[in-house]
Amino acid sequence: MGVCPVAIDNRTVYIILGLLNHEPMSGYDMKKRIEVSISQFWDVGFGQLYPTLKKLEADGMIVRAGEHHPGRPDRYVYSITDRGRQLLRRWLEEPASKEYVRYEILLKLFFGGLVGREANIAAIEAFRARYSGAADLLAAYGEELRLALGDSPDHLYYLLTVIFGEKVYKAYLEWAEEALKLLQSHQSSGGDQP
């Protein structure tokens, strides 16, 4: 009774509730939905998804329909409950936690003096290649969303996340250009001994 006994730090909880708030679906459906929408800023794997589904069901935040079909692969469709919706709304109104980022490329560059200039240049070029196409794709998707803004109030919020990606990817690419120029202009001796 009273307040919820359910976890508060597990973001997968709220991703599941947010998706189910839109429409009922299976864990596999969620994974696909996540892939094309939010995976760019918060990815969720099956290893986090399925255990959290079980936990949320045990806590009465979601219910499982569609039972075990003999001879066919199982498929469990989940729906959100009123308690689940309440939990989701409470989370949405709390302040967002600080951003987490982990850039291995910056880690390697920070210690880059130990290896030759070529290795560092190659790392930056690989980084640039990872995002050169992505930026254009996002921009195209953003255009679509802008045209369909009137269709649903949700579209405006989707657009906000897409614009975020556009700006950040563009910053990535600008950095890569500048970094390559800096490395090429400064003829470092290279870190390799004979």
Next chain:
Amino acid sequence: MGVCPVAIDNRTVYIILGLLNHEPMSGYDMKKRIEVSISQFWDVGFGQLYPTLKKLEADGMIVRAGEHHPGRPDRYVYSITDRGRQLLRRWLEEPASKEYVRYEILLKLFFGGLVGREANIAAIEAFRARYSGAADLLAAYGEELRLALGDSPDHLYYLLTVIFGEKVYKAYLEWAEEALKLLQSHQSSGGDQP
């Protein structure tokens, strides 16, 4: 013999080796050093630091000097070994893994249709506040580094990571401005029911 038996996925390993490659220090020293240099793109807590130090020592990648002083707090100073330097160099020459990011604010905005416009605006303003000062601080540090580029070959690599931060934080702030304008121009009904 032959290839290393040590973990390959644990980035804390390489952060420790990278720091010790510069000079010997204690775990506490590393934490402070990390805080002011690389924590912006890969933070490490004590909970990861101390166990990894033990593991690296057991594997002969680092050695512990400075023993237990009776009556004074312990202080263990670590140094890198040749095997450790080898491991560090091998990692540096491998391609960097994909970037990990987790933006809870984008998660909340993605599901933002469920709550009122004001909650979403407040979230974005809190985000902006987190980075408005940081961008200027980084820019100032970048200026310092540019002037001291000749002092050490490492400074160029430090500068690359600082420029990355400058660009990305600037992108954050630009996004926040645009997002606020978009939310204010589109008079959404707000998600609260009576």
Next chain:
DNA sequence: AATCCATATATCATGATGATATATGGATGG
């Protein structure tokens, strides 16, 4: 004298990742 902060090491529960296991049905291709 009491409180607070920096130093210093360490552990633990929880959360997230990436790989792997298992099983079925449809499509593709030699």
Next chain:
DNA sequence: CCATCCATATATCATCATGATATATGGATT
């Protein structure tokens, strides 16, 4: 026509990372 591959679908596991907490001391501040 059979084999291979891919999509569907659920699940577990080892490893890594986070954040909080515990413990202990000495110096500085109030």
